[in-house]
Amino acid sequence: MRIDRLGDLGTAAEVVRAVAGAAARHAMPPPAALVGDWFGAGAVIAPSVSVQPIDPVEAFAVPPGRRDGAVGGGWIGYLSYPDAAADDAPPRIPEAAGGWTDSVLRLDADGCWWHESLSGAALQPWVAAALSSPPMREYYEIDWEEPDFAQHQAGVLACLAAIGAGEVYQACVCTQFTGRLRGSSLEFFADAVTRTMPARAAYVAGDWGAVASLSPELFIRRAGDEVTSSPIKGTLPLHSPPADLLASAKDVAENIMIVDLVRNDLGRVADTGTVTVPELLTVRAAPGVWHLVSTVAATVRAEVPNATLLAATFPPASVTGTPKGRARQLLSQWEPKRRGVYCGTVGMASPIAGTELNVAIRTVEFDAAGGAVLGVGGGITADSDAEAEWQECLHKAAPTVDYVRERSTAS
Structure with missing residues (x-):
């Protein structure tokens, strides 16, 4: 695993906007983000992750780790409430979806951002470029x-x-x-x-x-x-x-x-x-x-x-x-x-x-x-x-x- 200190990049909202804009320009999947109190961090952001529909029983099928501090990457996604309702209508979006990310951007408790990669890969150039540019707000x-x-x-x-x-x-x-x-x-x-x-x-x-x-x-x-x-x-x-x-x-x-x-x-x-x-x-x-x-x-x-x-x-x-x-x-x-x-x-x-x-x-x-x-x-x-x-x-x-x-x- 690789961990690189990135320093003060701004708020979680600013970072997710920055990588989202860059991912769109490169025709890549959008980011996924966890913001708030996650894994002892203030935010964990996957700069680009392909989130695809899966069988609900396969959601979060990763052996449990226990290391404090680093996150590295993993499977990120959702699992819907399983029951139908009185109208018996089908789901509006897939019942479960998610994807694997090899690397994340993590905001620690002191306001410092880190790049972490499970495979030991360096921060991708397109992500580095995005993080060095002012994020753009969308409508x-x-x-x-x-x-x-x-x-x-x-x-x-x-x-x-x-x-x-x-x-x-x-x-x-x-x-x-x-x-x-x-x-x-x-x-x-x-x-x-x-x-x-x-x-x-x-x-x-x-x-x-x-x-x-x-x-x-x-x-x-x-x-x-x-x-x-x-x-x-x-x-x-x-x-x-x-x-x-x-x-x-x-x-x-x-x-x-x-x-x-x-x-x-x-x-x-x-x-x-x-x-x-x-x-x-x-x-x-x-x-x-x-x-x-x-x-x-x-x-x-x-x-x-x-x-x-x-x-x-x-x-x-x-x-x-x-x-x-x-x-x-x-x-x-x-x-x-x-x-x-x-x-x-x-x-x-x-x-x-x-x-x-x-x-x-x-x-x-x-x-x-x-x-x-x-x-x-x-x-x-x-x-x-x-x-x-x-x-x-x-x-x-x-x-x-x-x-x-x-x-x-x-x-």
Whole structure:
């Protein structure tokens, strides 16, 4: 492996814009990017990677590494939420896609960029030239349409009835904003991460479309035999006092139920007695909202492949319900449209650094024709109020949708 110090190249958004422009000029595939808290870095960017559709069972099929610091490269891509919806429509983009990158640009905690290559190759001249030139901003606009209020309310009320009947204890009922992109999906991503600074942002693109994830949530972090998951459940708008989250019986109950579900999921593949909860009910800020976050940890032997780990834990607990199997069945009846990448996962599996995957919430899915879908939802418990759940969806979407609307109006 080769590691070269590059120094201060600017922000993650500036670097991804620079390599994207150069890749386009050289008729190469676009970059892929992880921005926020990934592998102990502030960003991991593959300057050009061919992201192709694959069989979902092959996603992230890389043996788990455990080296701290360097990432080197690996398989980067996404895996969609697997279930259909009431309309039984096919996926809008491939159910899974990804590609291998031999090298990455990594931003460390001190603001220094590094070039890393698994094969020991030097920084490619076209990348070096791109990084030495001012990045160019591209154009984008998205015209959004709000979700169907009546359909969402019907889903929430059906969920409350199922809770009352004892079929489920909790379920995450979701809806969708739909829109039309004009311009660059990568510019949308670079703009959004600069404004909102999400913890688990990710971007991948190909001929099939693009995924721009502005997620705050960690689904899986795996390094060697150590696995952690940090489910988010419980939400209030940022203008509310954060202490109100811990005082909310509904939000606390919602989080604890999902923690138990994550413990159960990891327990299916972990060494007996190793599942712990090192963090419970921590209040953290995310774009536009406060969240309750907990962390579940476990020991999963390195010989257990990622496919087995994902079979036990995917889709993420925080976006399904309890019990998980029945919640998924019912959600497919209550939600009129397929979730797609939303509530799936985006991330990277590195043979050096391990595997890190987000929960693909606050995530926009772009198809090849420019259609855009932004999913939003929330966990329903017996204490939920249907109209309050609708408002929670709007609060979660606001940092993305309202800014794009304001930007389009101003332009």
